[in-house]
Amino acid sequence: MVEYNSKSSKAMEFINDKEILDTISFAKKNCGNKKMIEVILSKARLMNGISHREAALLLECDDQSVWNDIFLLAKQIKEKIYGNRIVMFAPLYLSNYCVNSCSYCPYHTKNKLINRKKLTQDDIIKEVMALQDMGHKRLALETGEDPINSPIEYVLESIKTIYSIKHKNGEIRRVNVNIAATTVENYKKLKDAGIGTYILFQETYHKETYERIHPKGPKHDYDYHTEAMDRAMEAGIDDVGIGVLFGLYDYLYDFIGLMMHAEHLEARFGVGPHTISIPRIRPADDIDLDEFPNAVNDKIFKKIVALVRITAPYTGIIISTRESEKSRKEVLEIGVSQISGGSSTSVGGYVEKESIEENSSQFDTNDKRTLDEIINWLLKLGYVPSFCTACYREGRTGDRFMRLAKSGQIGNVCQPNSLITLKEYLLDYASNDTSEVGDFVIKKEIDRIRSDKVKSITMDYLNQLEHGERDFRF
Numbered sequence: 001m002v003e004y005n006s007k008s009s010k011a012m013e014f015i016n017d018k019e020i021l022d023t024i025s026f027a028k029k030n031c032g033n034k035k036m037i038e039v040i041l042s043k044a045r046l047m048n049g050i051s052h053r054e055a056a057l058l059l060e061c062d063d064q065s066v067w068n069d070i071f072l073l074a075k076q077i078k079e080k081i082y083g084n085r086i087v088m089f090a091p092l093y094l095s096n097y098c099v100n101s102c103s104y105c106p107y108h109t110k111n112k113l114i115n116r117k118k119l120t121q122d123d124i125i126k127e128v129m130a131l132q133d134m135g136h137k138r139l140a141l142e143t144g145e146d147p148i149n150s151p152i153e154y155v156l157e158s159i160k161t162i163y164s165i166k167h168k169n170g171e172i173r174r175v176n177v178n179i180a181a182t183t184v185e186n187y188k189k190l191k192d193a194g195i196g197t198y199i200l201f202q203e204t205y206h207k208e209t210y211e212r213i214h215p216k217g218p219k220h221d222y223d224y225h226t227e228a229m230d231r232a233m234e235a236g237i238d239d240v241g242i243g244v245l246f247g248l249y250d251y252l253y254d255f256i257g258l259m260m261h262a263e264h265l266e267a268r269f270g271v272g273p274h275t276i277s278i279p280r281i282r283p284a285d286d287i288d289l290d291e292f293p294n295a296v297n298d299k300i301f302k303k304i305v306a307l308v309r310i311t312a313p314y315t316g317i318i319i320s321t322r323e324s325e326k327s328r329k330e331v332l333e334i335g336v337s338q339i340s341g342g343s344s345t346s347v348g349g350y351v352e353k354e355s356i357e358e359n360s361s362q363f364d365t366n367d368k369r370t371l372d373e374i375i376n377w378l379l380k381l382g383y384v385p386s387f388c389t390a391c392y393r394e395g396r397t398g399d400r401f402m403r404l405a406k407s408g409q410i411g412n413v414c415q416p417n418s419l420i421t422l423k424e425y426l427l428d429y430a431s432n433d434t435s436e437v438g439d440f441v442i443k444k445e446i447d448r449i450r451s452d453k454v455k456s457i458t459m460d461y462l463n464q465l466e467h468g469e470r471d472f473r474f
Contacts, residue, residue, distance in 0.1 A: 001018065002016060002017075002018070003016070004016035004018065004019035006260070006263050006264050006267040006268075007264070007267045007268050008264075008268075009227065009230050009268070010223070010227070011222065011223040011226035011227050012207075012223065014260065014261070014264035014267075014268075015205050015226055015257050015260055015261060015264070016260075017206075017207065019260070020205070020253055020256045020257060020260070023052060023053050023056050023256050024056065024252055024253065024256065026053055026056070026057065027053070027056040027057040027059065027060040027252070028060055030057050031057055031060035031061045031062070032061075032063075034063075034066075036057070037057070037058065037061060037063075037066055040054045040057065040058060041058075041066075041069060041070070041073065044073055044310045045073060047077050047080060047081070047313050048313070048406075049310075049311055049312055049313055049314075050310060050311050051259075051263070051311075052256050052259035052260050052263060052311070054311075055255070055256075055259050055307050055310070055311040056252065056255065056256050056259075058070060058307055058310075059252060059255060059303060059304070059307055060252070067303070070303075070306050070307070070310065071302075071306055071333075071334050073310060074305075074306035074307075074309040074310055074334040074335050075333055075334050075335075077309055077310060077313045077335075078309055078334065078335050078336075078337065081313055081314065081405055081410065082316075082337045082410075082414070083384075083414065083415060084382060084383050084384055085337070085383070085384045085385075085386045085388075085414055085415070085418045086332065086336075086337065086338070086339060086378055086383045086384070086385055086386060087138070087316070087337060087338040087339075087386050087387075087388065088136070088137075088138065088338075088339065088340070088341050088371070088374075088375070088385050088386065088387055089136070089138040089139065089140055089176070089338060089339075089340055089341075090131055090134070090136045090138075090139055090140070090340055090341065090342060090343050090371075091139070091140045091141075091142050091178075091320070091340060091343055091344075091345065092124075092127060092128070092131065092139045092140070092141055092142065092162075092350075093142045093143065093344070093345060093346065093347045093348075093349070094118065094119050094124070094141060094142065094143040094150065094154075094155070094158055094347065095117065095118040095119065095143045095144055095146065095149055095150045095154075095347060096114065096116060096117055096118075096143075096144050096347050097116055097118060097144050097146040097148075097149035097150060098144030098145050098146055098217075099144075099145055099146050099147070099217050099218070100144075100145055100180075100214060100216070100217030100218065100219040100220075101214065101215050101216040101217050102203075102213060102214055102217075102219065103212075103213045103214075103215075103291065104203075104213060104245065104248060104281060104292065107144045109216070109217065117347035117348060118149050118150070118347070119158075119347060119348060121157065121158070121161050123348060123351075124158055124161050124162065125161060125165055126351045127348060127350045127351055128161075128162050128165045128167075128172060129165060129167045129170070130350040130351050131172070131350055132165070132167045132168070132170025132171065132172065133167070133168075133170065133429070134342050134370075134371045134372075134429065135170075135371055135372075135375075135387070135425045135428065135429035135430075136172070136342075136371070136387070137170075137171070137172060137173045137174065137387040137389055137421065138172070138173065138174045138175075138176070138196070138387065138389055139162065139172055139174070139175050139176065140176045140177075140178055140199065140340075141155070141158065141159070141162075141175055141176065141177045141178060141179070142178050142179075143155065143179055145179070145180035145217070145218060145219065150179075152182065152186045152189060152190075155177070155179060155190075156189055156190070156193050159175050159177070159190075159193045159194070159195065160193065162175055163175065163194065168428070169424070169427075169428045169470055170428070171471075173389035173392075173393065173471075174196040174389035174392050174393075175194070175195055175196060176195065176196045176197040176198070176199055176241070177190055177195045177196075177197075177198055177199065178198075178199040178200065178201075178241075179200075180200075180218070180219065181200060181218075181219075181224055181225045181227075181228035181231075182228070182231075183231065184231045184234055184235045185235075187231055187232045187234075187235030187236075187237055188235040188236060190235075190237065191235055191236045191237050195237070196239060196389070196392045197239040197240060197241045197274050197275060198229075198232045198237045198239070198240050198241065199240070199241035199242075199243070199275065199277065200225075200228050200229065200240075200241070200242070201242070201243040201244060201245055201277060201279070202225070202226060202242065202243070202244050202257070202258070202261065203244060203245045203248055204244060204245070204248040204249040204254055204257075205226075205244065205249075205253065205254055205256075205257025205258070205260075205261070206249040206250070206253055206254070206257075207222050209248060209249045210222050210225075213248060226261075229242060229261070229265060229273075230265075230268065233265070233269050233271070238269075238271055238397050238398025238399070239274035239275075239392070239397050239398060239401070240265070240273055240274060241273055241274055241275035241276070241277060241316075241318070242258065242261050242262065242265075242273045242275075242276055242277070243258070243275075243276055243277030243278060243279060243318070244257070244258050244278075245279050245280070245281055246278065246279065246280045246281070246294075246296040246301070246304070247280055247281035247292050247294050247295040247296055248281065248292060248294065249294055250294055251294065251296050251300060251304065255304055255307070258276065258308075259308075259311050259312070261273070262276065262311070262312050262315070270399055271398050271399050271402050272312060272314060272315060272402065273312070273315055274315065274316060274397075274401070275315060275316040275317070275318050275338065276308055276312060276315050276316070276317055276318070277317075277318040277319075277320075278301070278304060278305055278308065278317065278318070278319055279319070279320060279322050280295070280296050280301060280322060280323070281295060282322050282366070298327055298330070301327065301331070302330055302331055302334065305317060305319075305331040305334060305335045305336060306334045306335055308335060309334065309335030313405075313406070314402055314405040314406045316337045316338050317335050317336045317337050317338065318336070318337075318338040318339070319331060319336050319338075319339055320339070320340045320343065320365075321340050321341070321343040321365040321366060321367040321368070322365065322366055323366055323367060324366045324367060325367055325369070325377070327366075328367060329381065332381070332383065339374075341369075341370075341371040341374040341375070342369070342370050342371035342372075342374065343365055344365075345365060371429075372429070372430060372431050372434050375425065375430065375434055375438070376431070376433060376434040376437060379434065379437045379438055379441050380437060384418045384419065384422060384441060384445060385418075385422055385425070386414070386417070386418035386421055386422065387421035387422070387424065387425055388414065388417040388418050388420075388421045388473070390413065390417045390473035390474060391410075391413070391414075393473065394473065396413070412450075412451070412454070413474045415445070415448070415449060416449060416454055416455075416457070416458040416461075416474050417473050417474055419442050419445055419446065419458060419462070420458065420461050420462065420465070420472050420473065422438060422441075422442060423438075423442060423462050423465050424465060424470060424471075425438075426438040426439065426442075427465060427466070442462070446458060446459065454474070457474075
């Protein structure tokens with residue numbers, strides 16, 4: 001029998017099925033044990049995280065008073081580490097050609113209905129200029145897996161093109177990459193190309209289900225896919241982002257697997273995941289959601305977000321425009337620190353909107369508001385939308401970032417940087433109403449900067465932005 005070993009490089013050992021099943025049994029047996037729950041919550045209040053077993057027990061608890069405490073604690077942890085800042089990004093889809101047969105994704109190779117597209121470098125320039133005209137500074141690069149249409153050379157060329165585009169006052173300062181599992185050699189090439197975070201969703205940690213919903217193609221190999229983050233970190237990419245697509249299998253099993261994956265990266269490399277994404281399965285072309293009876297409702301989704309924040313306090317939690325405005329508002333309060341805005345999941349969708357017949361999108365978005373509408377909404381909710389990319393550009397990545405995040409010191413640079421990049425957005429892209437609200441928020445937030453020196457420098461940078469200068473950072 002395969003034994004559980006969080007430090008192992010083998011998928012079946014660090015994501016161990018027996019350990020997950022034993023954890024589920026433990027959680028169900030003890031979820032009503034109030035004394036044990038209080039011990040776990042006391043540990044969680046130290047803001048150093050809890051184990052996957054402890055988190056699973058809390059997730060199984062149905063005591064509303066306990067959940068009131070969990071939600072409050074998750075909110076406190078988020079405010080302590082990330083403050084009221086919300087990092088903004090947008091996905092950029094390069095190609096939807098794919099050789100895999102994933103049953104939940106319309107890119108699957110047998111789908112003859114989807115409009116297959118691949119952006120040329122000239123197309124990418126136009127898409128990026130459109131994103132810059134919205135105000136975006138951070139992109140997540142997406143593409144289907146296809147060695148002919150989307151080889152690593154195409155991805156690398158695209159990254160170089162994106163970084164080269166300076167349009168008006170716009171520029172993309174950080175390109176995160178979400179592409180299929182690949183080799184150490186290719187991860188080194190991505191590192192050399194200057195990517196930010198390498199992102200890859202596990203989809204589900206349940207091996208039998210994983211292999212069933214990926215019947216053909218390179219993605220069928222569960223071990224190779226699950227061990228991708230190890231290869232990326234071995235190649236020198238120290239910021240990685242994990243996630244599962246909730247709804248493909250039992251949410252408790254996948255939640256435990258997700259937390260075990262985070263524990264594994266911490267145990268083996270000393271650095272946990274830079275981000276954890278929490279998407280839910282959404283309607284899409286040629287996909288029958290009736291085949292996936294494990295869909296996660298809003299109540300469970302909120303619990304999962306809160307427990308990810310408590311279990312891995314240091315990590316950035318991401319939700320996309322898959323989620324509705326209502327859902328986003330609820331989970332922003334208890335853990336989420338990054339969201340997308342004004343997103344298109346179509347290839348070439350920022351320049352030209354598609355008709356239904358031309359559909360090339362990966363999934364239907366739920367929050368269809370423009371970036372400015374979302375920025376306005378966040379400001380009025382009391383958040384500071386941030387376009388900051390300073391940590392990556394100043395070398396605050398990997399263990400250096402984690403030390404700052406775990407100690408709560410990251411806010412000393414994030415707070416002023418968020419205000420500086422927000423001011424850039426207000427000056428260059430915001431509507432009049434958003435600009436007015438944003439300036440009010442900036443004035444209020446400056447008073448919260450503890451260091452007089454940092455406050456003075458921040459105010460000087462803001463003044464220089466007013467006079468046409470750009471791109472200041474701490």
